[in-house]
Amino acid sequence: MTPMVELRGVHKSFGSLHVLRGVDLEVGQGQVLVIVGPSGSGKSTLLRTINHLEKVDRGSVRVDGHLLGYRQVGDRLLELPEREVLRQRTQIGFVFQAFNLFPHLTVQQNVMEAPLSAQRRPRGEVEPLAERLLARVGLADKAGAYPRTLSGGQQQRVVIARALALEPKLLLFDEPTSALDPELVGEVLDVIKDLARGGTTMIVVTHEIGFAREVADTVAFMDAGRIVELGPPAQILDAPAQDRTRTFLSKVL
Amino acid sequence: MMLPDLQAPPHQDAGRPLEVVTARRPLRWLAAVVVLVLLAMAASALVTNPAWEWDIVGQYLFAPSVVRSVLLTLELTALGIGLGFALGTVLALMRISPNRLLSSVAWGYVWLFRSVPLILQLLFWYNLALLYPRLSVGVPFGPGFFDFGTMDLIGPLTAAVLGLALHQAAYAAEIVRGGLLSVDHGQREAAAALGLPPARRLFRIILPQAMRTIVPNAGNEIIGLVKGTSVVYIMALPELFYQVQVIYNRNGRVMALLLVAAIWYLILTTVLSIVQHYVERYYGRGRA
Numbered sequence: 001m002t003p004m005v006e007l008r009g010v011h012k013s014f015g016s017l018h019v020l021r022g023v024d025l026e027v028g029q030g031q032v033l034v035i036v037g038p039s040g041s042g043k044s045t046l047l048r049t050i051n052h053l054e055k056v057d058r059g060s061v062r063v064d065g066h067l068l069g070y071r072q073v074g075d076r077l078l079e080l081p082e083r084e085v086l087r088q089r090t091q092i093g094f095v096f097q098a099f100n101l102f103p104h105l106t107v108q109q110n111v112m113e114a115p116l117s118a119q120r121r122p123r124g125e126v127e128p129l130a131e132r133l134l135a136r137v138g139l140a141d142k143a144g145a146y147p148r149t150l151s152g153g154q155q156q157r158v159v160i161a162r163a164l165a166l167e168p169k170l171l172l173f174d175e176p177t178s179a180l181d182p183e184l185v186g187e188v189l190d191v192i193k194d195l196a197r198g199g200t201t202m203i204v205v206t207h208e209i210g211f212a213r214e215v216a217d218t219v220a221f222m223d224a225g226r227i228v229e230l231g232p233p234a235q236i237l238d239a240p241a242q243d244r245t246r247t248f249l250s251k252v253l
Numbered sequence: 254m255m256l257p258d259l260q261a262p263p264h265q266d267a268g269r270p271l272e273v274v275t276a277r278r279p280l281r282w283l284a285a286v287v288v289l290v291l292l293a294m295a296a297s298a299l300v301t302n303p304a305w306e307w308d309i310v311g312q313y314l315f316a317p318s319v320v321r322s323v324l325l326t327l328e329l330t331a332l333g334i335g336l337g338f339a340l341g342t343v344l345a346l347m348r349i350s351p352n353r354l355l356s357s358v359a360w361g362y363v364w365l366f367r368s369v370p371l372i373l374q375l376l377f378w379y380n381l382a383l384l385y386p387r388l389s390v391g392v393p394f395g396p397g398f399f400d401f402g403t404m405d406l407i408g409p410l411t412a413a414v415l416g417l418a419l420h421q422a423a424y425a426a427e428i429v430r431g432g433l434l435s436v437d438h439g440q441r442e443a444a445a446a447l448g449l450p451p452a453r454r455l456f457r458i459i460l461p462q463a464m465r466t467i468v469p470n471a472g473n474e475i476i477g478l479v480k481g482t483s484v485v486y487i488m489a490l491p492e493l494f495y496q497v498q499v500i501y502n503r504n505g506r507v508m509a510l511l512l513v514a515a516i517w518y519l520i521l522t523t524v525l526s527i528v529q530h531y532v533e534r535y536y537g538r539g540r541a
């Protein structure tokens with residue numbers, strides 16, 4: 001079976017700052033990968049290359065067997081036209097640390113926007129979908145509310161519903177609970193756990209070690225632009241082989 | 254040592270909550286009285302001095318020629334603002350585009366049209382026929398496909414609209430650019446991550462949020478242009494200001510007719526301010 005996500009030798013620099021230094025990664029269908037690592041190690045940048053919000057300098061990103069953002073001709077990668085890239089992105093849901101809900105649209109309009117305008121699905125089909133998704137994240141009664149009137153935890157659950165509305169093959173979470181008050185973290189993690197149990201493939205960057213232990217099939221520790229080690233949660237979190245991993249875990253636990 | 258501040262307050266009756274008494278501000282009252290007296294003096298000066306000739310004002314306020322000139326003023330404002338902001342939006346998008354040629358051209362446009370006084374630009378357009386007696390559309394430096402006499406194409410009204418719109422576009426470009434920059438970067442990113450097409454990102458996500466910054470500034474510009482249209486009197490276009498001049502040159506009632514113009518400008522500005530209030534409220538939705 002082709003892996004859902006496959007990165008080969010991915011490099012990325014911002015000017016002279018070499019942020020990703022050769023990342024190889026595979027995530028199987030229905031698997032949950034949790035990435036942990038210190039601030040500035042390149043976790044967000046890595047996630048952003050997976051939906052082509054960030055172009056890679058070298059290496060390749062494949063999602064469900066398809067090259068992302070490029071097509072291969074011989075041994076060269078030619079950039080795809082924007083329309084194609086946008087179509088590829090509709091298969092990948094992205095949940096931001098800072099929510100980034102559209103503040104001038106209601107909760108329901110936020111959820112319906114992408115299926116309507118990116119996938120051109122008929123309104124009659126998208127309305128019940130939005131209703132279902134909002135019920136699933138426990139916000140059926142907030143459809144008409146504006147994001148500003150919701151708590152942080154509720155906003156992040158709307159973001160998840162908005163990402164799910166594209167019915168993506170893959171979900172990417174970039175520190176989904178870091179901007180939340182501690183008592184609101186649980187409600188968002190519960191929604192993510194529920195999705196994981198339902199068999200959605202996902203990559204989650206988080207500092208919630210308990211969550212990683214419970215949900216991850218694989219945990220990757222990232223430092224200075226590389227994946228330092230990777231394995232089942234019990235191995236990485238309880239018996240890491242690398243000193244760097246051990247040092248990091250002793251700080252966050 | 255005694256710490257009197259830290260002593261427990263005396264107990265109150267359990268059932269009676271404390272009453273709040275607002276502080277009195279006698280100076281504020283005094284200021285209000287002074288302002289009222291000054292206002293009354295101004296009103297009496299306006300009403301009692303016969304030189305204002307209020308009966309003449311009433312007679313001309315709704316005279317057909319005056320009403321027609323008000324409509325022309327409105328037409329010039331609407332065209333100037335409509336075309337100006339349309340071109341200004343294009344210029345703002347060019348200006349923030351990563352393409353260096355596009356952004357430089359936009360920068361150059363804004364520089365040029367903000368530097369040259371409007372009245373000069375209007376005269377340029379009006380007298381364009383002196384520079385280019387014929388205008389043709391075709392390949393640059395090559396053959397032309399269409400050919401017009403400049404005089405036929407650019408009459409005084411066209412010259413005025415052209416001048417006002419091109420001038421306004423330079424200011425509008427900066428206002429729209431400021432609005433676009435005021436929208437959080439995460440909004441573009443979220444829209445891109447959802448795969449929304451570029452035009453949809455702009456018109457559905459970015460511009461409506463930019464409007465919150467654009468509208469108050471645009472309101473200023475529109476109200477400025479209502480009065481600014483009066484400069485086209487140099488082209489003998491019968492807008493409001495030109496029209497009252499024509500009338501008072503004929504009958505000599507200078508003050509009364511200036512007052513007629515002032516009243517109309519007040520009315521137009523008032524209506525526009527009210528409209529602006531509602532437009533702002535619309536674009537502010539979702540933000541308490």
Ligand SMILES: Nc1ncnc2c1ncn2[C@@H]1O[C@H](COP(=O)(O)OP(=O)(O)OP(=O)(O)O)[C@@H](O)[C@H]1O
Pocket residue numbers: 014017019037038039040041042043044045046
């Ligand atoms: N667009 C950009 N331009 C320049 N530098 C950037 C850009 N994006 C990220 N960086 C830099 O790249 C490095 C890695 O950033 P990244 O956001 O991927 O780290 P991270 O592991 O997600 O950290 P954190 O845990 O703080 O979110 C940082 O030093 C950051 O300053």
Ligand SMILES: [Mg+2]
Pocket residue numbers: 043044045174175
């Ligand atoms: Mg990050």
